[in-house]
Amino acid sequence: MVSWKNPDELSSFKELCSDTHRADLKTLMSGEHSAKRVADYKVAMSSGLSYCFASKAVDDEILSKLQALADEAELSAKFRELYNGAVINTGENRLVLHQLCRGQLGDPVIADGVDKHEFYTHEQAKIADFSDAVHKGDIANAKGERFTTVVQIGIGGSDLGPRAMYIALENWAKANNKLRMKAHFISNVDPDDAASVLKSIDLEHSLFILVSKSGTTLETLTNEAFVKTALKAAGLDPAGHMIAVTSETSPLAKSKDYLAAFFMDDYIGGRYSSSSAVGGAVLSLAFGADVFARFLAGAHAEDVLDTNPDIRKNPAMLDALIGVYERNVLGYGTTAVLPYSQALSRFPAHLQQLDMESNGKSVNRFGEPLSYKTGPVIFGEPGTNGQHSFYQLLHQGTDIIPLQFIGFKHNQTGMDTVIEGSTSQQKLCANVVAQIMAFACGKDDANANKYFAGGRPSSIIVGEQLDPEALGAILAHFENKVMYQGFIWNINSFDQEGVQLGKLLAKKVLARDCDGALRAYSELLEI
């Protein structure tokens, strides 16, 4: 049995916080010896990726203290408890099983009377059969014509993750002859969101996926009604154009309103659901079930690496520990995610949800208030675009913001052009490595406007190309990093009570059951 303790009860954490030793990033990354540091300070990930942390403000002494914290906090053992089926989500009394969609890491997990790995793989097989039939035209519209477009209706985890994954692979799929159906997403209750998507697609050849675990999410049911109205207005039968991804106990599960229903369960939170039927249905329809299987394989291979208790062999655990060091020892409150890949344009928004919704907590897993900082703010945009925008503050602002870069040797489309002796892809890569060095080492200048203090830490995940396996591995890396940080902070990373109060108050506004400022604001917006 592991022991769940706040970090400030652990001697390794107290030692880390009281230690005045610091790694001088500028010195460590300057001069000839710095090449060796870049070679040494990296950890192999799966799918040919590496996690490189030479530009983080750590040295061997700090790393050994972080290993001690990993050991004393029993991080590896806690992950083992999780994947073996312990009730890790204590607040909601639930298991946490998203990794199990990707493969079996430990013992069989039996819940609700079934083997959960079998349950997830069974749903994947159902999705594969369904998407194959759609691609072959065996499942088609009322005229017997093939569906060409798939539209996911969902919000939060049912939207951000699957949307980011779709965008990440769309160009790869085109280049590799794998784009079976174009995907769109409707999420916001703003009626202009649904209206805009519906105007841009060919309704008669569109298949809609309604994603709601409970079958009661306000935005999603509202948008479903919006879509059904549009289908009927076009003379189409909604039941012939819709499938559901939901829990077996939801009202949607056995409804005749859907061509098919695929199941998820309470053991996978929305923000962790890209690996489940929530991501599986739309990605299998868009790219084929084989591509989704490759994505899961990449994620599973990463999960396996992330079980290792040695932080020099476990990239997610190491990343988590360095993040805690930056947050609780160095006092940095924000992290930027900066992929040098246009395909990852919505990946920072997904990580923002994953990290901030999981670890933005002020009580520990027993409901006790905390006296230390937990999850940071996460934001980001793709490079090189960000270089011409908010990087100014990252370089010369009054706060230090740790940076997470992601870069690939090869682009996805294979199209490129040589200008002034280099390809665009080479320019892209040259820019990311240049930025790492500029942030780490800065530059002296007699003109204070042109002076860069340096000492601004970053890490980079480097890969060959953003393909399905690499994408799965990167996703798993960050999910596991967030999980390990939650373990260190002794919080429950798998509930989200902070989203409830607003929902309740919105209902009161719509029922005109409110007074004081809330009523006054409602009048201001003429509700």
Next chain:
Amino acid sequence: MVSWKNPDELSSFKELCSDTHRADLKTLMSGEHSAKRVADYKVAMSSGLSYCFASKAVDDEILSKLQALADEAELSAKFRELYNGAVINTGENRLVLHQLCRGQLGDPVIADGVDKHEFYTHEQAKIADFSDAVHKGDIANAKGERFTTVVQIGIGGSDLGPRAMYIALENWAKANNKLRMKAHFISNVDPDDAASVLKSIDLEHSLFILVSKSGTTLETLTNEAFVKTALKAAGLDPAGHMIAVTSETSPLAKSKDYLAAFFMDDYIGGRYSSSSAVGGAVLSLAFGADVFARFLAGAHAEDVLDTNPDIRKNPAMLDALIGVYERNVLGYGTTAVLPYSQALSRFPAHLQQLDMESNGKSVNRFGEPLSYKTGPVIFGEPGTNGQHSFYQLLHQGTDIIPLQFIGFKHNQTGMDTVIEGSTSQQKLCANVVAQIMAFACGKDDANANKYFAGGRPSSIIVGEQLDPEALGAILAHFENKVMYQGFIWNINSFDQEGVQLGKLLAKKVLARDCDGALRAYSELLEI
């Protein structure tokens, strides 16, 4: 003459910082009297908008101290110097004239031997004539067929602002029969960005706008070459499909490679250039010059309000002062921008650039290091989507993040549907007011997981509908807010030296003129 001093030399600022009085937001926003606060604590903006700050942690006592700071820092007089043509951008020895594109606020501004207001309006007139001719088909492709698509090639300020403005008005334009040409944007040097846009459009009927002030921006020239290669491959003459937006002195200005050239100058920084030819060309082509003129009129009306020395009548100045109070007195390092409007989906990314690139500085306008914090990190996503994502941390995380909401009474498309007794637009509005109250007042709960501390400050900009005037007004509001914060912090908000070092190092990488860690990183990415 105004006096440029650091705020810590001003007695009003010192008093603000040493004062222990705090406004208790939870108490102020609870109970019946809170309705009056909502009614009182708002300032009229132009175009029917209001800036509402009842949910900020300020009261009359703090507001009077902020007015004293505004007076002592001579904010209104500094803005007057700026719009009358003083060299406010001292680092680059330049005037700052973006407001002059929208209207004349003060004296005629003569620079480079011309009246600059006449120069900007002349360029607008040239753009209007050109876009009218394109819409009528008088300027057409080699076959005499109309151009249907416009593609902006630019990065940073030449991309984010115009793109955010286009997305903001696209659905409004469709609903009001104003969408003349569909717009696309190519920005990233990642070759997959250009490849993806080029694959999705009809090249033969596309007009490209190359935007580069100097005519030397690496990403933009690379993407131009990419586009030209594609045009030639399709048997088209690039010179018949391209226009340029550049400075009069750039190599692009008189080139035969472009159908036309429209001019900007050194007095408008990239991030402030949506009101110049940089935004004007693409927005006039997309929506018509009349729509762009309405956008400028809304912005100018806001500029006029923002000259007022009374903070209760000057929304941008008040917003700026409250932001400084939150940053320097309350110690909050991040601000979230949360528009409840899908049309504003990229507006936070634009504000992120505008604010972080302008005020992410560590030296004052004389190049002296500062001992106080300057610009915060800015991030955001549209609601209600964010509610199902990172709002968890905003509600229950260990840091307080001030929030900027934006909401409208009416949607843009006019399409809507009633579910459970309310429209989607009503649900959207109910959610934003519910969130404001949840953040301000929180909720007691015996279960610590469900406890909300409250006291989390926000403001909201409320409008009738997001139309061109309202969009212009909102843009001007934030530009002027950022300007006033720069005045208070005594920094130069109009240069961006922090983006230079990375560019230099990237050139060294591409020239293989580097060693140590930089060389090692380059090898890792196989450059």
